[in-house]
Amino acid sequence: GxxxxxxxxxxxxxxxxxxxxxxxxxxxxxPLTQLYGTEYLYAVLQREITLHRSMQKPLSLLLLDVDNFADFNRQYGIAAGDNYLVQLSELLSNQLRYSDVVCRYNGDRFVALLPNTAQLQANIIAQHLQQQFSLLTNQNQQPQLTLISLEVEQLSAKDALQQALNTLTSARKHGPLTLQTD
Known part of the structure; x- marks a missing residue:
């Protein structure tokens, strides 16, 4: 027994x-977008940086920011904002490759890790995504987006994401729905 x-x-x-x-x-x-969050992003990005450095393969990032999302929420309501974020996360998940990792970085920002992807390929992916963004909702209710792509050259996830944020800040000066490459 x-x-x-x-x-x-x-x-x-x-x-x-x-x-x-x-x-x-x-x-x-x-819980809203069903994408991985910031903690997972840092862990996977650090692993991918180490792996791609050792194998000497390219690694790129896409950073998407919903401009003035708080204003969008005030104008159309939080439910409309949540719905837009869900649609945006589904579009990113469906349009990117199986090997890519999409994470919700902050409330209105998304990061996609593109393993084995050089800058030129990342630019093509970003341009394709820009074309798809207009399909999300009615143009009158669609917030403006800024999308940047860059090849990761830093040795740490923190530095790579900081570079992406710096590139995003400079891209915002060029206006909404811009493609900025680094």
């Missing part, structure tokens, strides 16, 4: 560990 009880306890322990890992993984997922 004791051996049977011990086996049963081990089986229950395995099930509980599996559920715990499942729940921990869900903490990394944004």
């Amino acid at each position: 004791l051996v049977g009880w011990h086996r049963e306890q081990r089986a229950i322990d395995r099930q509980l560990r599996g559920r715990e890992l499942f729940l921990r993984d869900h903490e990394l997922i944004d």
Whole structure:
């Protein structure tokens, strides 16, 4: 009887560990967009930087920012803003390659990791995405977007994302729905 009880306890322990890992993984997922969040982005980006450095392969980032999203929420309501973010996340997930990782970086920003992708390829992907953005909602209710692409040359995820944010800031000076490359 004791051996049977011990086996049963081990089986229950395995099930509980599996559920715990499942729940921990869900903490990394944004509940609204169902994309991974910032914590996951930093971890995966650092891993990819290390991997691509050792293999001498290119790694690129796309950073998408919804300009003046707070104004959009005030004008059309939070439900419309949430709906737009969900549509935007679905579009990004559907239009990017299986190997790409899309994360919600902040409330109104998204980052896509493009492994084995040089700057020229990232620019083509960004241009394709720009064409798709007009399909999201009615043009009168669509916020303006800024999209940048850059090849990662930094050694840390923090530095790479800071460079992307700097590039985004300079791209905003050129106006909405601009494609800025670095």
